Amino acid sequence: MTKKSHEQPDETxxxxxxxxxxxxxxxxxxxxxRVRRASMAMIxxxxxxxxxxxxxxxxxxLLILVGANPxxxxxxxxxxxxxxxxxxxxxxSRMKARDLVADAPIDGRSLSLTLTPDGxxxxxxxxxxxxxxxxxxxxxxxxxxxALFAALEALAx
Amino acid sequence: MTKKSHEQPDETxxxxxxxxxxxxxxxxxxxxxRVRRASMAMIxxxxxxxxxxxxxxxxxxLLILVGANPxxxxxxxxxxxxxxxxxxxxxxSRMKARDLVADAPIDGRSLSLTLTPDGxxxxxxxxxxxxxxxxxxxxxxxxxxxALFAALEALAx
DNA sequence: TATTGTTATACTCTATAACTATA
DNA sequence: TATAGTTATAGAGTATAACAATA
Numbered sequence: 441m442t443k444k445s446h447e448q449p450d451e452t453x454x455x456x457x458x459x460x461x462x463x464x465x466x467x468x469x470x471x472x473x474r475v476r477r478a479s480m481a482m483i484x485x486x487x488x489x490x491x492x493x494x495x496x497x498x499x500x501x502l503l504i505l506v507g508a509n510p511x512x513x514x515x516x517x518x519x520x521x522x523x524x525x526x527x528x529x530x531x532x533s534r535m536k537a538r539d540l541v542a543d544a545p546i547d548g549r550s551l552s553l554t555l556t557p558d559g560x561x562x563x564x565x566x567x568x569x570x571x572x573x574x575x576x577x578x579x580x581x582x583x584x585x586x587a588l589f590a591a592l593e594a595l596a597x
Numbered sequence: 598m599t600k601k602s603h604e605q606p607d608e609t610x611x612x613x614x615x616x617x618x619x620x621x622x623x624x625x626x627x628x629x630x631r632v633r634r635a636s637m638a639m640i641x642x643x644x645x646x647x648x649x650x651x652x653x654x655x656x657x658x659l660l661i662l663v664g665a666n667p668x669x670x671x672x673x674x675x676x677x678x679x680x681x682x683x684x685x686x687x688x689x690s691r692m693k694a695r696d697l698v699a700d701a702p703i704d705g706r707s708l709s710l711t712l713t714p715d716g717x718x719x720x721x722x723x724x725x726x727x728x729x730x731x732x733x734x735x736x737x738x739x740x741x742x743x744a745l746f747a748a749l750e751a752l753a754x
Numbered sequence: 755t756a757t758t759g760t761t762a763t764a765c766t767c768t769a770t771a772a773c774t775a776t777a
Numbered sequence: 778t779a780t781a782g783t784t785a786t787a788g789a790g791t792a793t794a795a796c797a798a799t800a
Contacts, residue, residue, distance in 0.1 A: 461673040464665045467658060470731045471746075472639040478752035479636040480679075482629040496766080501624060509620045515781060516618040522637075527768065529783055549776045549781045574627045580751040587740045588748050589628075594737040595635035655790080672758060684791065686760055706758045706799045757800070765792075770785105777780070 475595065482577055489573045493566045498523060498531055500566055506541060506553045507563045514543065514551045535559070632752065639734055646730045650723045655680065655688055657723060663698060663710045664720045671700070671708045692716070 459465045467473045483497065490500050501521050506512060518528045532553070535541035540559035543551045555563060581588065616622045624630045640654065647657050658678050663669060675685045689710070692698035697716035700708045712720060738745065 459677045461676045463662065463669055463673055463677050465677060466661055466665050470727070471735050472636070472643060472731050473658075474746060474749040474753065475632060475636045475639060478749045479629070479632045481753045482632060486629060498767080501630075504623055505620065508623050512620055513781090516620055519618045520616045520620050520622060523767095524769070525782065526770080526784080547777070547781095551782075570627070574629050577752050578628050580754075581748050582751075583741075583744045583748060588745065589631060591738050591740060591745050592631040592635045594739070595734050596631065596638045597737075653789080670758090681792070682759065683761080683793080704758095704800070708759075755800100758798085759796105760798105761794105761796080763793085763795105765790100767788100767790080769788075771787105773782105773784080775781085775783105777778100 471595075482574075485573050485576070486570065489569045490566065493562060493569075495562075495566060499535060500570065502531060502535065503540065503555065503559060503563045504567060504570070507555050507560060507567075510554045511552045513546065514553055517553060628752075639731075642730050642733070643727065646726045647723065650719060650726075652719075652723060656692060657727065659688060659692065660697065660712065660716060660720045661724060661727070664712045664717060664724075667711045668709045670703065671710055674710060 457465060457468055459468075486497060486500075490497065493500075495503070498521070502517065505517055505520060509517075514528065514532065515525070517523075518525055523531065532541060532543070536543065538558075539556050540562055542554050542556050542559075544554070546552050578585065614622060614625055616625075643654060643657075647654065650657070652660070655678070659674065662674055662677060666674075671685065671689065672682070674680075675682055680688065689698060689700070693700065695715075696713050697719055699711050699713050699716075701711070703709050735742065
């Protein structure tokens with residue numbers, strides 16, 4: 441048996457840094473933990489950016505996706521955003537209640553989704569804020585941005 | 598006014614790819630969206646790895662952090678993991694009910710946390726599975742891993 | 755006075771099952 | 778028979794407010 445490496449606050453191990461609270465944090469060595477922290481920081485900023493529009497992240501994603509794909513099927517939107525049918529229905533209902541999204545039957549069971557004029561206008565304003573938030577983070581990056589996107593793509597597949 | 602660039606399913610714009618459902622997806626150009634997708638994929642695998650131990654991601658994080666910092670303050674654990682006081686109490690209660698974590702008063706208001714022998718044993722087994730899950734993703738990476746960690750660090754700060 | 759821990763509570767997101775209708 | 782959409786419901790995770798006790 442080898443000595444266990446995560447049991448003690450080992451002063452000789454430089455791989456585990458210290459947190460702001462002074463705790464050793466083996467979690468910081470985990471790729472998944474780092475990705476999650478980065479994601480949470482970006483989402484927190486995105487939520488702030490969306491608040492003036494009274495849109496959740498899921499609602500904003502829907503408006504952006506439907507805006508880029510007018511007439512798309514509701515079922516395809518759900519698959520693309522990985523939102524389950526049962527959760528997509530009330531989300532779209534809220535957007536219809538605000539006259540941001542309109543639906544129309546494709547056949548007897550499928551619905552097509554389109555942004556209304558109000559939805560398009562809100563999407564335009566909202567998207568520029570979303571892009572600004574995203575760029576703010578992207579500007580922090582010094583290295584090869586293409587390589588980072590490739591790495592994230594490899595992790596997400 | 599410039600032409601709006603996200604309104605139509607524009608065949609001439611190669612920057613916006615197509616999803617598995619055939620929809621144009623301007624979201625894929627967003628760094629934050631990519632980071633979130635990567636995080637969700639890794640967390641889904643982590644949740645699977647933790648299921649046999651009946652541990653949530655938060656509970657596993659707590660065991661790993663307390664295991665590396667025996668006698669640490671509950672309040673510091675909450676700050677490090679960004680879990681609010683009010684939510685940390687029931688989480689720790691569950692770990693105490695399973696005899697994985699023990700607490701002891703530091704002074705009249707603070708508590709110190711330590712893994713019990715059972716907690717240490719479970720942490721050891723669990724951590725090896727967590728590391729295996731994390732390595733599985735890390736192996737997908739071709740480029741400079743140090744650069745990726747630096748990028749994630751820059752995004753999370 | 756600020757901090758620590760606790761309790762109660764509410765809100766969002768997500769997950770499942772059951773149902774109708776249709777391709 | 779598989780797919781699309783809806784409804785109801787339950788479970789996490791997270792948020793705030795109020796409180797008691799203590800530094």
